[in-house]
Amino acid sequence: MTGNSSPVLLLHGFWFGSWCWSEVAGHVAGTGRAVLAVDMAGHGLRARWPACLSRRPFDPAALPVERSPVADVGVEQAGDLLVSQIRRLGGGRPVTVVAHSMGGPALTWAAQRAPELVAHAVYLAAFMPASGVPANDYSVLPENAETLVAPSLQGDPNVIGALRLDLASADPDYRRMLRRAFFDDIGEAEAEAAIGLMTPDSSTALGATGIELTRDAWGSVPRTYVTCARDRALCPPCQHRFIAEADAAYPENPTGVVALDSSHSPFLSMPSRVAEIIADLP
Template sequence: MSTPLLFLPGFWHGSWCWSEVQAHLTHTGRTTLAVDMAGHGLRARWPKSINKRPFVPRDLAEEVSPMAGIGLDQAGDLLVAQIERLGRGRPVTVVAHSMGGAVLTRAAEQAPKLVAHAVYLTAYMPASGVPALDYTRMPESEGNLVPAALLGDPGATGVLRLDVLSGDRAYRDLLREAFCADVDPVTAEAALGLLTPDSPVGIGVETTTLTRGGWGSVPRTYIRCARDMAVRPALQERFIAEADAAFPGDPTATATLDSSHSPFLSMPGEVARIVAGIG
């Protein structure tokens, strides 16, 4: 019997980003649920300065976020609760995108019997004790466009912040190239309009200690995205290699999409096809 599918978005995104993938899965009969990560989607709280008129860029760069205190503990606990709600005590296949992978890793370590299969869609899959954001400073992350779009000092604001309401064409083009370069322009612009400005830095700087009986016992699949400008292909390969070196008895299954960072928008049918064959 196929397990239910739970979809978790990454930083700045919400459950909305999975809607097309879920539509493609309706004919399979699989139960699907897309959820918001802690501090995202309907759980997000926006900085006041982003809507202030006249707009003062310095205020947005310096305002402490109302979500500054959210960390990996809270995000992991929320995901476990969401898995329990969907599975009603039975295992669930979880598909995580981007920084959602760090949260999936925490939840799978915390409650491995509830995760039938962990699927990482061009997602952070950090090694034991390594903060996910440390990978953005590694050589394999060269070419990552996201850091150039960030505002302010995360140590002061408590978040990684984007100016999602910016009217500057060059800045919006940067966001589009970073997240959804292969998505049709109309859909891409709509998607950028749904991003939230703040993602809690605590989720990316806190760590999970991985054990053989925890995360190491959960079957995993990594779906590469070959044209990703946010999680670079070389970094995706590093995640896979580190996981397989740490837990060689449970090698990572892989698949590859010729897509940007947002295949759920550019090729949702292909994402659905791969996911439907898992769990």
């Protein structure tokens, strides 16, 4: 075993669940390290689906307007849950935490509140907002203009309190857009299976609050950012902006950067490589 030998906690992003890390976790476990993939607040086993999706006959007019049952899940709830998950895995020892996409703000919250518990913070194509800046603000920046997530959303997020995907849509163009947004470098069958495991709603509240960061907390935790060059969910220019802002704020603790030639979900397209990155952390 090389690099950091701390336990590894794997946190997914919006619409995903702990299931997406199964291949990576297997590779990491093979190195002899303790590893745990967890569900973020409002996702996986903690997800709640809008009632209109199970009501029959299905009313398509309800999909873009029904208030989300996870609308109240904010970054504080997600971050506090993550801290408890870190404590459980590490038993008080520091843990390496790998966060994907909108799992990034939860990791940032945890590292700011309990920096002694985070041995290394790894942001995998993840939101890593600057101090006090809500993660949602980055979604609408020019650096993220080529995202395919925005045109995939159903309804007004301000009305339903969530970013909602129509995962059951039979529209071939819409399904193709979902695959391009999240799974552009895996086969169609595997991508469709992954879409079948996703949950439709992710709370806008989770990215609505800026987290005030300090030099002796989040700013002191070793961090690595893994960029994904073919990402059409969180676009590469936005990923590089996160890195630049963090390094400008904390130049004494620069961000390690690893580049992947992948789309938004390298835990599915190149799980062994993701596991290698984790194993090689300093």
